[in-house]
Amino acid sequence: MSREPSKTANIREIARRAGVSIASVSRALNGKPGISEALRERILTISRDVEYRPSAAARQLISGKAAVVGISLGRRDFELRPYYILLYQHLTLALHEQGMVPIFFAHDQTAMLPERAGAAILLGEFPDDPRAAWLSEQGVTLVRIGLSGEGFSVAPDDHHGLYLATRHLIARGRRHIAFMGGELALPTPHPRLEGYRAALAEAGLTEQLLSLPHEIVNASLTSYRDLSRRLAKLADKRLPFDALVCATDELALGCLAALEDHGIAVPERVAVTGFDDLPTLAEDLTTVHQDIAGIAAMSVELLGEALAGKPPRHVSMPVELVVRETS
Missing domain, CATH: 3.40.50.2300 (Response regulator)
Structure with a gap:
């Protein structure tokens, strides 16, 4: 009698069992270069053993050029801020868990994004920011982490x-x-x-x-x-x-x-x-x-919806007050 597929089997579990990074698992599952054939076969064997099944969003994401997601930064050095460092880390993890390959683009590198990525997540928008409109004109599917507006977006309340x-x-x-x-x-x-x-x-x-x-x-x-x-x-x-x-x-x-x-x-x-x-x-x-990790995960989920042609929506993530010594 065959066992039931694990409800918790995901790319992180495969990486743990194989003793490799999530990025290596992503390369193996998507036929990307950068790992040995022996390692690729070991990872694929483990994925079959745990009966790994990518989510619907993941299946949309890992097809074709959209497997590469450009993380577009604002016009300032946001990467120096602790908040954005955490967000970058969680975005990278969330994308790798869905078999995606993230690439970071500084604000002045926006013109390069359509050549190297099929989808984008935008950070650090500012008044009259042209990136969202321009990338849409170039046919790049995108999600904004910020205020609601046209298209898909997510932000804390x-x-x-x-x-x-x-x-x-x-x-x-x-x-x-x-x-x-x-x-x-x-x-x-x-x-x-x-x-x-x-x-x-x-x-x-x-x-x-x-x-x-x-x-x-x-x-x-x-x-x-x-x-x-x-x-x-x-x-x-x-x-x-x-x-x-x-x-x-x-x-x-x-x-x-x-x-x-x-x-x-x-x-x-x-x-x-x-x-x-x-x-x-x-x-x-x-x-x-x-919930910074939740925002990152939701942005990837919305990216899957966008690639699947679903109606755009904005998600307002819940927040809570934490009372400590300064009040």
């Missing part, structure tokens, strides 16, 4: 996350809550800012905006310098805020350092919250947790 963080601070008795973020003066959607504003409006409180420079290379250093300058100007040391809601964990960490250097106790005098829940960096920080 930014609005709800900042609403939760601000409501938490209000519940703790804070009444002078400032929001720190970048590019706040630009006429573009700011879901996190709008979540903050929604919570303040419910409580009848007035907003305070700490807008950072348009170009941010090092978020923590930028927020540290900005807040330090503001604090140095307070001759009477009377703070205009009793809480800081920061658009990211990295901004929050810079603020915490500035407050510490100026002898301002956290959370006694000023509470601080972030957004992302970055491992290690947010260890003591009250922040909004987003």
Whole structure:
């Protein structure tokens, strides 16, 4: 009697049994070069033993040129940010698990993407970003990790996350809550800012905006310098805020350092919250947790749907508030 196919058998399990990388398994399953024939046969034997069956999305993805997915980066050095490093790692893993080969393209390399990849995942969009429209014109199937719009996209529920963080601070008795973020003066959607504003409006409180420079290379250093300058100007040391809601964990960490250097106790005098829940960096920080691995996996699932010709959709991933020492 034949055994039932394993419901958990996937490319990661094959890699573990073979003692090789997920990339090697992907090459073996898709007939790609880069591994020996002996290793390819061993991997294929294991895949048959575990009765590996790629998902419907995977079957769409591993056919033809679409087996190569271009990860298109924004116009800045996002790869230096911890958040994007984590996202890259999870995207690479999610694509390899579906038999895909990821290739990263800097913003100024966008023109090369259609020559080397049949599909794309876009990161770091900015106002009037031409990449999505141009790649679509070139016939490249794509998914955006960002705000909803035309086509397929996925993003954390930014609005709800900042609403939760601000409501938490209000519940703790804070009444002078400032929001720190970048590019706040630009006429573009700011879901996190709008979540903050929604919570303040419910409580009848007035907003305070700490807008950072348009170009941010090092978020923590930028927020540290900005807040330090503001604090140095307070001759009477009377703070205009009793809480800081920061658009990211990295901004929050810079603020915490500035407050510490100026002898301002956290959370006694000023509470601080972030957004992302970055491992290690947010260890003591009250922040909004987003499922970075889930976002990466969903972007690959949406890519499979796009290649299968299904109707476009936007997926808003759930978030949750994690209360720690800074509030």
